[in-house]
Amino acid sequence: xxxxxxxxxxxxxxxxxxxxxxxxxKLILDWYEIENDRVRCTPSDPRRxxxxxxxxxGAYSWDLLPEFVRHNYSMAARGSVLVPGLPDMGYxxxxxxxxxxxxxxxxxxxxxxxxxxxxxxxxxxxLAATDFDPAVTASMCQLCTTLSEVSLVGMEFPSRWVYLVNxxxxxxxxxxxxxxxxxxxxxxxxxxxxxxxxxxxRASANVQQALKELLMADNYIEGSIGINLLVGSxxxxxxxxxxxxxxxxAHLFRRCQQDAARRVAYGMGNLxxxxxxxxxxxxxxxxxxxxxxxxxxxxxxxxxxxEPLIVIAGGGTEPGQVxxxxxxxxxxxxxxxxxxxxxxxxxxLERRDRSRLPAFFAAx
Amino acid sequence: xxxxxxxxxxxxxxxxxxxQEQDRFTKLGYFDTxxxxxxxxxxxxxxxxxxxxxxxxxxxxREIDNLEGEDPxxxxxxxxxxWQDMLRNIQSNGGADTDHGINTLTHxxxxxxxxxxxxxxxxxxxxxSESIQEYFDLAADLQIxxxx
Numbered sequence: 001x002x003x004x005x006x007x008x009x010x011x012x013x014x015x016x017x018x019x020x021x022x023x024x025x026k027l028i029l030d031w032y033e034i035e036n037d038r039v040r041c042t043p044s045d046p047r048r049x050x051x052x053x054x055x056x057x058g059a060y061s062w063d064l065l066p067e068f069v070r071h072n073y074s075m076a077a078r079g080s081v082l083v084p085g086l087p088d089m090g091y092x093x094x095x096x097x098x099x100x101x102x103x104x105x106x107x108x109x110x111x112x113x114x115x116x117x118x119x120x121x122x123x124x125x126x127l128a129a130t131d132f133d134p135a136v137t138a139s140m141c142q143l144c145t146t147l148s149e150v151s152l153v154g155m156e157f158p159s160r161w162v163y164l165v166n167x168x169x170x171x172x173x174x175x176x177x178x179x180x181x182x183x184x185x186x187x188x189x190x191x192x193x194x195x196x197x198x199x200x201x202r203a204s205a206n207v208q209q210a211l212k213e214l215l216m217a218d219n220y221i222e223g224s225i226g227i228n229l230l231v232g233s234x235x236x237x238x239x240x241x242x243x244x245x246x247x248x249x250a251h252l253f254r255r256c257q258q259d260a261a262r263r264v265a266y267g268m269g270n271l272x273x274x275x276x277x278x279x280x281x282x283x284x285x286x287x288x289x290x291x292x293x294x295x296x297x298x299x300x301x302x303x304x305x306x307e308p309l310i311v312i313a314g315g316g317t318e319p320g321q322v323x324x325x326x327x328x329x330x331x332x333x334x335x336x337x338x339x340x341x342x343x344x345x346x347x348x349l350e351r352r353d354r355s356r357l358p359a360f361f362a363a364x
Numbered sequence: 365x366x367x368x369x370x371x372x373x374x375x376x377x378x379x380x381x382x383x384q385e386q387d388r389f390t391k392l393g394y395f396d397t398x399x400x401x402x403x404x405x406x407x408x409x410x411x412x413x414x415x416x417x418x419x420x421x422x423x424x425x426r427e428i429d430n431l432e433g434e435d436p437x438x439x440x441x442x443x444x445x446x447w448q449d450m451l452r453n454i455q456s457n458g459g460a461d462t463d464h465g466i467n468t469l470t471h472x473x474x475x476x477x478x479x480x481x482x483x484x485x486x487x488x489x490x491x492x493s494e495s496i497q498e499y500f501d502l503a504a505d506l507q508i509x510x511x512x
Contacts, residue, residue, distance in 0.1 A: 047419040048394070110491070114393030236490055240471045244462045254467065254493040261490035268484050313472075328472055335471065339483065346483045 006085065034081050048113075052105040052171050062105070062171060067277070069094040069166045078168045091166040097277035098221050101269025104171045107262050111178040116255050118189035124196055127248040132197075135317040139308035140245055142201035144194040146304045147238070148187055149204060150231065153211040154263070155183035157227040161220055175266065182259040189252060202304055210298030221274050222288045228267025229343060230289075230296050235260045237336030241309050241329060268347045275348035286351050289344075296340075297360055300333055333361050366507040369451060370403040370411045370444070374508065375425035381502040382422045388498065390420045395495040397488040400431040400439035402479075403447050405511070412439075417492075422499070437485040440466065442476040448510050451503050459501040466497055 009015045021028075037059035043050045056062045060079040072078075073094075074086035093099050132140075158176035165173050194200050214231060217223035236257060243253035275281055299305060306329065311317055313332075314325025337357045344351060352358070367374045382389060389395065401413045412431045416424045431439055442450075446469070453464035462468055469476040470489075480486035489496065 045419065047421075110394050110396075236487075240467055243465070243467050244472070247457075247459070247462055250462050250465055250467065250497075251494065254497060257490045257493050261487050261493075265484060265487055265491065268487075332471060342483045343487075 003087075006087075036081055037079065048109065051109050052174070053109075056105065065096050065100070065168060067096050069096075069168050072168055073166065075167050078170055089167070091164055093161065093165040093169070093220055096169070097274050098219070099165060099169060099172055099224075099270065100273050101172075101266055102273060103265055103269040104175050107266055107269075108171060108175040108178055111175070111182060111259075111262055114258055115181070116185070118185060118192055118252075121255070122189065122192075122252050123248055124192070127196060127246070130246050130248060132246065133316045135311050136245060136315065137197050138201070139311040140242070140249070141194045141198050142304055143238075143242060143308040143312065144190040145201045146204050146207055146302070146308075147190045147235075148194075148200075149207055150211065150235065150299070151183050151186035151190060153215050154227065154231070155180050155187065157215055157223060158183075160215070161223070179263060179266075182262070186256055186259065189256065193249075193252065204302045204304035206298050206302040207305060210295035210302075213292060213295050217288075217292075221270065222285070222292075224267055224270045225285065225289065225344075226292055226295070228263045229271065229340065230293065231299070232260050232264040232267055233336055233340035233343065234296060234300055236264065236339070237332045238305070238309065241313050241332055245312050264343065268343050271344070271347040271349060282349055285349055286354060289349075289351060289355070293355055293357055296337075296357060300336075300361075301364075330361070330364050333364065334358075337361050366509045368509045368511065369448065370413070370511065372413065372425065372427045374503075374506070375401075375413050375415060377506055378499060378502050379422040379425050381506075382499060385502065386420060389495065392420075392495045392498065394419055395421075395492050397437050397492055397496075398434075399488070399496075400434065400436040400479075402431065402439055402441035404441065404443040406444075417495070417499075437482075437488045438478055438480040440470065440476055441479055442469065444511065446475050450500070451508060451510075454501055454503050455505075455508070458504045460497065466500065467493065 007015075018028075039058045039060060041050060041055045041057055044054050065078075072082060072086075073088040073091055074082070075089055076082055076086055158179045162173055162176040162180075165176070167173065191200075211231070214223070214226035217226055239253040239257040239260065243250045243257070271285075275285075309329045310322060310325035312325070313328040314321035314323070337355075341352045341355055341357070367377045395417045396419065398414065398416045401415060403411045403413075405411065412428050414424070414426055414428050414431065414434050414436060415422065428434060450460065450464045450469065454460050460466075466476070466489075470478045478486065478489060
C-alpha cells in the first residue's frame with residue numbers, strides 16, 4: 001500500500017463514539033443544515049431526459065470552472081461543501097484551457113445514447129453467409145488485426161490521463177470513460193470480425209511504433225491532437241473504405257465511424273478552447289505536429305493497413321482490382337489529409353502550408 | 365399512395381416512416397443535425413430540401429429556394445439520375461447496397477458531393493452516419509414516382 005488514511009477507523013475514538021450513538025438512535029444531522037446553492041434541475045427536453053447540461057446550473061455550473069483549479073484536489077463532487085481533511089489526490093491536469101472543450105457535455109450524452117453492442121447489433125449470421133472473395137476475407141482479417149492495435153491505443157490515451165484530470169472537470173472525466181468504452185467496443189468488434197472469418201493476421205511494428213510516439217506525448221493537449229485529431233481523422237477515412245466490403249460491414253464500420261467522429265469532435269473542441277484561451281500556443285503546437293505528423297504516414301502507409309485497404313476497396317487481387325483499389329485508397333487518403341488540416345484550421349491552427357502530409361500523399 | 369421524387373411529399377413520407385419506426389431510431393440514439401439535399405435536374409436546375417433531425421425524430425422537411433441562407437451542417441448534392449439510382453437500389457434490396465450507400469456515393473467517385481463550410485458540423489455526417497443511412501433506407505417500401 002502506498003497511502004494510509006489519516007486515522008485507523010477501527011481504533012479511532014470519534015468513530016467508535018459515533019457508532020455507539022447511532023446504535024442508541026442519536027443522529028447528529030450537522031450535514032442537514034449545510035448552506036449550499038439550492039437548485040432543482042429538470043430536463044429541458046423530456047426526450048433526452050436529465051442531461052449534464054441541464055445540471056450545469058448555479059454553483060454547480062461548468063461555466064464557473066476557473067482557469068486554474070487551486071481550491072480542490074480531492075475527490076469531492078464539484079459544488080459540494082468542502083471540509084478540512086480531504087485528501088490531495090495528486091491531480092496534475094488542473095488548468096481548464098489544457099483539457100476543456102465546449103462540446104463535452106453534448107458528446108458525453110451522445111456517446112451514451114448512441115451506444116451499441118457488437119454481439120447483437122451486427123448480423124454475424126448474415127456475415128457468415130456472405131460470399132466474399134477469399135482475398136477480401138483475408139484482407140478484412142488483417143485490417144481488423146491492425147485496427148485492434150489502433151483501438152487499443154484509443155482506449156489507452158483516455159485511460160492514461162483520466163485519473164490525472166482534476167475531479168472538478170467531472171464531465172470530462174465522464175467523457176474520457178465513455179471514450180474508453182467506445183474503444184473497448186472497437187477492440188471487441190474488430191476481434192470478432194476477424195475471428196468470425198478465419199482469425200487474426202500479423203501485428204504491425206510500424207503502426208505500433210507510430211502509435212506509441214503519439215500516445216507518449218508529454219502533455220495532454222499534444223496527446224489529444226495526436227490521438228483524437230490525427231489518428232481519429234485517419235480512422236474516419238479507413239472506416240469509409242472498410243464499409244464497402246459488404247452490407248454487414250457497412251453497418252459495422254458506420255457505427256465505428258460514429259464513435260471515432262465523437263473523438264474527433266472532442267479533439268477539435270479541445271484544441272479550439274485551448275487556442276482561444278492561450279496566446280502564443282499556435283507555434284508550439286505547430287512545432288509539435290511538425291515532429292509527429294510522420295506517424296500518420298507510418299500508420300496509413302504500413303503494409304498491414306494499406307494493402308488490405310487496397311484489396312477491400314478493389315474487391316480482390318486481380319491487376320484491375322488492385323489498380324482500382326489503389327486509386328480509391330489514394331483518393332481517400334488525400335481527402336483524409338485535407339479534412340484533418342481543415343479541422344485544425346477551423347479550431348485555430350492553420351498549417352496547410354506547413355504540413356508535409358499533403359505532399360507525401362500527393363506523391364502516393 | 366405514390367409520392368413524387370423529388371418533392372417535399374417524398375421527404376415528408378420518409379419523416380412519417382421515421383415516426384412509425386421510432387423504436388429503431390431511438391435505439392440508434394440521438395440524431396441532431398440539419399442537413400440539405402440538392403437534386404440537380406436537367407439544365408442545372410436545382411431543387412433543395414432542408415431536413416431537420418432532433419433527438420430521435422425528423423422535425424421537418426421542406427423545399428427551399430436557396431440552402432445557403434439556411435446554414436445547414438452539410439449538403440448532399442447529386443444529379444437526379446444518381447438520386448434515382450440510389451432510391452431504386454434501396455427499393456430493390458430493402459436498403460442500400462454498398463455501392464449505393466451514402467458512404468460510397470459521397471466518398472468514392474463523383475456520384476454525390478458533400479458541401480460544407482464548417483468541418484466540425486460536416487463531421488455530423490460521420491457522427492450520425494448510421495441514422496442518416498437508415499433514414500434514406502426508409503424509402504424501401506414507398507411508392508415513388510420518378511420525374512423523367
